[in-house]
Amino acid sequence: MEQAVEQDPLTRRYLIGNELTLLGLARRKRFPLLSAAPTCLGHLAQSIGDTAFLSIRHRLDSICIARQTGHHPIQVLSIDVGARRPLGAGVSGVAILSCLSQDDLRQIIVANAKRLAQSSLTPEQLMDRVQLAKELGYAYVQNGVMSGTSAVAVPVVNAAGQAQAALTITAMSNRLDTSRLSYVVEQMKGQAEQLSRHADMHSG
DSSP states (O other): OTTSEEEOTTTOOEEEOHHHHHHHHTOGGGOHHHHHHHHHHHHHHHHHOSEEEEEEEETTEEEEEEEEOOSSSSOOOOSOTTOEEETTSSHHHHHHHTTSOHHHHHHHHHHHHHHHHTTTOOHHHHHHHHHHHHHHTSEEESSOSSTTEEEEEEEEEOTTSOEEEEEEEEEEGGGSSHHHHHHHHHHHHHHHHHHHHHHHHHOO
16 A cells, blocks of 8 residues: 555655555544534535535645535536645645744745745745734635635634634535625634534544
8 A cells, every 4th residue: 555654754664654544544443533524514504505525634634534515506626525735725734834833833834835836926025924824713715726616614622722723614606605604713713612612522
């Protein structure tokens, strides 16, 4: 299996790779967020009508671990389950970064700078996006990955105040405009709280 193990370029030690980590996530009883995902994503997909995603932070990346389509005739399936992106390349990563300390944020942005540049995203631009998300309580892009689409994400924060994941909604832009965005975010924050409580109750 590719990426079953990884070698640290500095110490030359071998570590458990990303793919084995993802296999571990498949054991829902050991991963409370994933076990609660169907209920929370299902509620969002039903109440909002558009596609809902749950992504987690894994080191320098955000990984989509669950997805639920809604009932609106046009669904925006911008990423697949298992898709991995550098933190900050999408709204889920920005939402997670918005909960970090400034020192941790800077370290991640520096570490991901070359990968983010492939998406034409500079460290300064990402810092601005994260700061705005911190002020608003959510991350939003009017022009999403696909033309004519938008995306919004809220962090899922544990009892210690750490962002362990993010909920994301993707939709056609006219369904995430200013007239509807506040309702969508309110629904998402409610489910993020449900996820947080479930994870805290079943952790350890």
